[in-house]
Amino acid sequence: MKNLKLNHTFKVLLGIMLLVISYGISGKETRLEASGSTIGAKITGTVKFTGDPPRMRDIDMSDEPVCVHKWEEWGMASKSEALVMGEGQTMANIFVSIKSGLAEQTYAVPTTPVVVNQEGCSYIPHVFAVMKGQKIVFKNSDGVLHNVHALPDANREFNLAMPGSMSEAPPRSFRKVEPMFRIKCDKHPWMLSYAAVMSHPYFFVTDRDGKFEINGLPAGTYEVEAWHEKLGTQILTVTVAADSSETVDFAFSR
Numbered sequence: 397m398k399n400l401k402l403n404h405t406f407k408v409l410l411g412i413m414l415l416v417i418s419y420g421i422s423g424k425e426t427r428l429e430a431s432g433s434t435i436g437a438k439i440t441g442t443v444k445f446t447g448d449p450p451r452m453r454d455i456d457m458s459d460e461p462v463c464v465h466k467w468e469e470w471g472m473a474s475k476s477e478a479l480v481m482g483e484g485q486t487m488a489n490i491f492v493s494i495k496s497g498l499a500e501q502t503y504a505v506p507t508t509p510v511v512v513n514q515e516g517c518s519y520i521p522h523v524f525a526v527m528k529g530q531k532i533v534f535k536n537s538d539g540v541l542h543n544v545h546a547l548p549d550a551n552r553e554f555n556l557a558m559p560g561s562m563s564e565a566p567p568r569s570f571r572k573v574e575p576m577f578r579i580k581c582d583k584h585p586w587m588l589s590y591a592a593v594m595s596h597p598y599f600f601v602t603d604r605d606g607k608f609e610i611n612g613l614p615a616g617t618y619e620v621e622a623w624h625e626k627l628g629t630q631i632l633t634v635t636v637a638a639d640s641s642e643t644v645d646f647a648f649s650r
């Protein structure tokens with residue numbers, strides 16, 4: 397009996413440890429996925445950088461020791477996030493979306509908000525998209541003053557001060573469809589995030605592995621667009637049959 401109880405305690409402890417470990421690993425990396433259903437056609441691929449990549453500049457965060465400490469904890473140098481790559485020069489922060497080919501229709505807006513955290517004086521995620529009307533919750537895990545200054549064109553600009561004591565702001569949303577625009581922090585000039593407002597759920601933001609997957613599409617011919625904040629956009633056309641899968645790969649260079 398005692399053994400059983402010990403065994404149970406051990407399992408609970410192990411569970412907690414695994415949770416802590418997996419949280420540690422996924423600390424800085426977040427993946428945003430399109431909310432399309434898994435039934436239907438699928439377009440997948442990988443985005444890579446070809447050629448010699450530019451060196452990213454270091455960011456001096458010494459004015460905010462809490463942020464310096466955070467990057468040390470992540471085991472990463474605080475560098476510009478204008479180009480983030482994985483092994484084999486696969487690219488993170490590429491926004492892949494269906495540009496054309498979808499029928500004119502209204503898609504359900506996800507009820508789950510997109511969460512954007514301010515941590516280590518950076519926005520996590522660095523690139524994201526929401527559907528028109530979908531809630532965005534801005535968080536502040538740094539305990540220092542940040543302000544979320546959204547600079548859209550079609551939508552209304554806002555500037556949300558988030559003192560260190562405010563760990564979460566009331567949700568925001570955008571009313572109009574709009575391609576990628578900047579969100580910045582006026583206190584920390586290196587802090588940048590990019591957001592798009594979509595009419596449909598067929599989009600994906602790549603992680604360091606450069607992989608994307610857009611699910612739940614009806615059969616058809618689509619223009620697939622890949623966007624990068626510095627290197628612009630690329631469009632490839634792909635035809636998918638019902639419930640089948642096609643691969644398209646993108647390559648960016650200087």
Ligand SMILES: [Cu+2]
Pocket residue numbers: 517541542543581582583584587
């Ligand atoms: Cu800031």
